[in-house]
Amino acid sequence: MAQGLSSETAEDRARVLFVDDDPDVLTSAQVLLERNGFGFAVARSPAEAWSVLAAQPVDVILLDLNFARGATSGAEGFAWLAEIRAHDPEAVVVVVTGHSGVNVAVAAMKAGAADFVMKPWNNPRFLETVRAAAALRRRPRSALTATGSAQDAPALDEDLLILGDSAPMRRLRDLIARVAPTGAAVLLHGEAGTGKDLAARVIHARSGRPGELVRLDIRGLGEIAAGALDVAIGQARGGTLLLDEIADLSPAAEARLLALLEAAPDVRLISTTRRRAEGLAGLRDDLLARLNTVEAVLPPLAARGEDLELLLEHFIRLFARRYGRAPKPLDSSAIDLVKTQPPPGQVRGLRQFAERAVVLSDDDVLTAADFAVPTPGPSVAAAGAPDLNLARSERTIVEAALKRHGHNVTRAARELGLTRAALYRRMVKHGL
Known part of the structure; x- marks a missing residue:
């Protein structure tokens, strides 16, 4: 039990993340905060902070404003403050500044920071500021839960992180910020794995819509798509309908979708496709006009420069x-x-x-x-042909998805293109 704690458990402690590239500052803060009952994590750059926040919940973020050598404007800190507030409007950020001065710290508070601390800090004042910030973070939850403890604060949802400093990704984040609060239909182009589904989830999460995000994969539905659309739009009332691979919609389903959208104006539509604009020429013009109010292209990794190393x-x-x-x-x-x-x-x-x-x-x-790309083992290579047994293949795929997502059924089902209920049925079927 850390000094300063009484009957408080580790789970009850307020958790602090300090984002700063000065090891002496981090060590000083860690000793002081841990002695006074706080959990403590460090990140030496805003990029590293995303990784920490995706892995564990925190109550307070202490944020230095300058990271580049000789920088005093606070531009890096301001940019990250805006991003974290966009991802989590309830995030409690305390800026920590020395060279930038009080004026910059006050500007940070106007941009959404909860408070500021000047370097070198006065220990009692520093502790008072962190305690007040932790109480601010916990106050809304305490009205809804019995404990209001730090375990109630979720880690940042990694599934809603759009990372990257390349020009294409900055443009994408700017577009999402502009379009998300509106009800405009969005059409997302991009190769498999570039993040179309992620962009759709972020748009919905930032829309403020009370309904759910309902995803419908058009591939393979064929003529049953019209009926599936009825169900999906019914589930998405007041929320967002995500139509994956919209170019595969059958003519009958196109007509049905148009009719359903007319009858459900409270459903926001987001569509995705691996094809570029010319590949959608087969869709009806009146439907395409409903789909592509705003279009965005998710760039491949090859077009994202140093983002690859950052990611x-x-x-x-x-x-x-x-x-x-x-x-x-x-x-x-x-x-x-x-x-x-x-x-x-x-x-x-x-x-x-x-x-x-x-x-x-x-x-x-x-x-x-x-x-290195893994190569097949000797037994697989010797066989010379894939395993065509459907049951064995299905079990292998489902088991791999569950393992990859730490047995998070929601995320595994999303990757497999299944509903949670459908995935549960397969887990029972294969004894998983």
Whole structure:
């Protein structure tokens, strides 16, 4: 039990994340806060902070405003403050500044920060500020729960993180910020694995709509799509209907969708397709006009520059925390390999590569060998043909999806293109 705690458990402690690149500042804050009963986590950059927040809940974020050498404007801190507030409007951020001065700290508060601390700080004043910030974070939840403890605060939803500093991703985040609060229909183009489903979920999450996000995969529905649309739109009343691979809609389903949309003006429509605009020429003009009020293209990794390295490091930190392991540095050979031979599956594939490397590597540094594409074992290669038994293949796929998502049924079902109920049936069927 940490000094300063009485009967309080570790789960009851307020948790603080300090985002700062100065190790002396972090050590000083950690000693002071842990002695006074706080949980403590560190991130040495805003990019690393996303990984921490996706892996564990925190009550208070202490944010330095400058990270680049010689910077005093606070621009980096302001940019990240805006992003975290967009992801979590209830986030409690206390800016910590020295060089930038009081005027910049006050400007940060106008931008959404809860308070500020000046370096070098006065310990009693610092503790008072952090305690007040923690109480601010817990106050709304305490009215709804019996304890109001930190365990009630969810970690940042990693499924709603759009990371990247490249120009295409900045444009995408700006478009989402503009369109999300409206009811405009959105059409998302992009290769498999680029994040179309993620963009749709973020748009819905930031829309403020009271209804649910209901996803319907058009592929393979054929002539039953018209009936499936009736059910999906009924579930999406007051919310958002996500139509995946809209270009595969049958003519009969096109007519039915138009009629349903006329009768359900409270349903917001988001559609996705792997095809570019010219590949949608087969759709009815009046339907296409309802789908593409706003269009956005999700760029492939090859067009995102240094985002690939940023994403790889994020996924490594995320899975290291998730599996209780120390994050390992990336050898330059690993970065060069992933850049020259990107994994199949775009961002989704990169995420899987990182998870596998974290799980399997026994070395202190992740090298190119940890990111090599796995080759079939001798028995598989000798067979010369895939296993065509449907039951065995289905069990393998379902088991892999569950394992990949830590047996989170909702996320596994989403990746498999199934409803939770359908996935539960398959789990029972295969004894999973």
